[in-house]
Amino acid sequence: MTRRLKGASSADTRSAILDLIRSSGQVSRIELSEKSGLTEATISKIVRALIVDGLVVEAGFAESTGGKRPVLLELNTASRYALGVSLDYARISLVLCNISGNVLHSHAVPGAGRSKPQTVIDRVAREIGKFLDKHGIDRSDVIGIGVSGAGRLDASGGVLRSSRQTGEWEEFAIEAALCEATGMPVILENDANCAALGEFWSGRVSTAHDFATIYMATGIGCGLVINGDVYRGASSNAGEIGHLSLDIDGPECFCGSHGCLEVMATPAAVVRNARDDRALWERLGLQEREGEDVRTSFATIAAAAMSGDESAESLVRRSAQYVATAVLGLTNIFDLDRIYLAGPGFATAGPIYLGVVRDVLERTAFMRKVHSVAVEMGETGPGAAARGAASVVLHSHLTPHHLRG
Numbered sequence: 001m002t003r004r005l006k007g008a009s010s011a012d013t014r015s016a017i018l019d020l021i022r023s024s025g026q027v028s029r030i031e032l033s034e035k036s037g038l039t040e041a042t043i044s045k046i047v048r049a050l051i052v053d054g055l056v057v058e059a060g061f062a063e064s065t066g067g068k069r070p071v072l073l074e075l076n077t078a079s080r081y082a083l084g085v086s087l088d089y090a091r092i093s094l095v096l097c098n099i100s101g102n103v104l105h106s107h108a109v110p111g112a113g114r115s116k117p118q119t120v121i122d123r124v125a126r127e128i129g130k131f132l133d134k135h136g137i138d139r140s141d142v143i144g145i146g147v148s149g150a151g152r153l154d155a156s157g158g159v160l161r162s163s164r165q166t167g168e169w170e171e172f173a174i175e176a177a178l179c180e181a182t183g184m185p186v187i188l189e190n191d192a193n194c195a196a197l198g199e200f201w202s203g204r205v206s207t208a209h210d211f212a213t214i215y216m217a218t219g220i221g222c223g224l225v226i227n228g229d230v231y232r233g234a235s236s237n238a239g240e241i242g243h244l245s246l247d248i249d250g251p252e253c254f255c256g257s258h259g260c261l262e263v264m265a266t267p268a269a270v271v272r273n274a275r276d277d278r279a280l281w282e283r284l285g286l287q288e289r290e291g292e293d294v295r296t297s298f299a300t301i302a303a304a305a306m307s308g309d310e311s312a313e314s315l316v317r318r319s320a321q322y323v324a325t326a327v328l329g330l331t332n333i334f335d336l337d338r339i340y341l342a343g344p345g346f347a348t349a350g351p352i353y354l355g356v357v358r359d360v361l362e363r364t365a366f367m368r369k370v371h372s373v374a375v376e377m378g379e380t381g382p383g384a385a386a387r388g389a390a391s392v393v394l395h396s397h398l399t400p401h402h403l404r405g
């Protein structure tokens with residue numbers, strides 16, 4: 001399904017045709033004409049310009065349907081690159097993607113920790129320089145740098161505010177600082193939106209589908225892709241499913257509310273609950289450490305749950321029940337038919353979360369008799385947010401018609 005393009009501006013038409021080529025994999029000019037509603041002459045003109053710009057190449061012939069075999073077009077994946085950076089407390093990941101959103105190279109360096117923002121940004125800029133040199137990538141071929149981080153965005157889109165470990169990051173303009181340090185365009189986006197756009201750009205989801213990606217790392221967020229773009233809300237902060245209150249009498253959350261999904265279900269919550277079960281705590285060899293080690297402890301509990309430790313499994317299932325309850329609310333509000341679970345929080349015990357969320361939606365989604373809701377695993381590797389951040393660059397620079405739509 002494609003929105004007809006007649007009456008769109010020429011820049012938007014070009015952007016939409018490039019997006020059709022991207023999402024088709026390989027496509028002929030005739031098919032582009034049919035899908036877009038534009039004449040073959042117009043398509044030929046746009047395609048010629050895209051080929052001259054090096055964004056599209058001819059790639060063999062389609063099967064003949066009677067006459068001449070039509071020439072197939074595809075993205076020229078070697079033409080440009082996008083860099084993705086996930087700026088995380090415990091680990092910073094860098095990835096270099098081609099314009100199809102596929103990861104060509106990746107690299108991880110120590111996280112931001114408690115260092116001053118400018119120190120971290122200068123270090124990231126140096127790492128980016130070394131990373132590009134190592135792989136022989138010319139900076140002029142890099143479209144831009146996408147940065148993924150947890151937390152709220154400032155209205156200007158440049159500042160991450162009030163995530164748990166922010167401190168001095170509160171008033172720090174990440175986009176401007178990294179742009180200054182690298183000389184490249186920078187776009188900041190929250191990790192959940194990055195993960196959602198990563199799924200979309202890499203072609204796992206067609207433009208016809210609206211979907212949500214639930215992203216769990218230290219916190220839990222959600223990226224909503226509606227009509228081929230992330231739904232941003234009034235200040236680019238839509239999708240804060242982590243601060244959906246599930247128990248008004250529950251524990252206080254740092255956001256000011258009570259019983260938020262983040263307090264009830266994150267890795268930190270599971271580790272906190274495990275601490276109350278001394279037998280489990282000692283059996284798994286968990287230790288009293290805070291901050292960056294929560295993920296290690298959570299991974300240990302998740303692995304035990306997966307290998308049949310009943311106490312560990314019941315803790316993870318409890319977390320999954322809260323995630324499922326929040327996803328149920330989201331699904332009912334937006335009438336979604338597709339959900340992805342992504343991010344390192346789902347890396348080990350993903351199958352347990354997947355099973356519980358599917359079960360809850362099958363039994364209780366309001367629209368279950370009208371349509372089913374597909375729940376699938378998204379990317380859970382440590383580079384998932386960085387790859388998504390690179391997709392954000394591609395999405396906003398190569399196909400900006402989505403943003404204006």
Ligand SMILES: [Zn+2]
Pocket residue numbers: 242243244253254255256257258260262
């Ligand atoms: Zn909260």
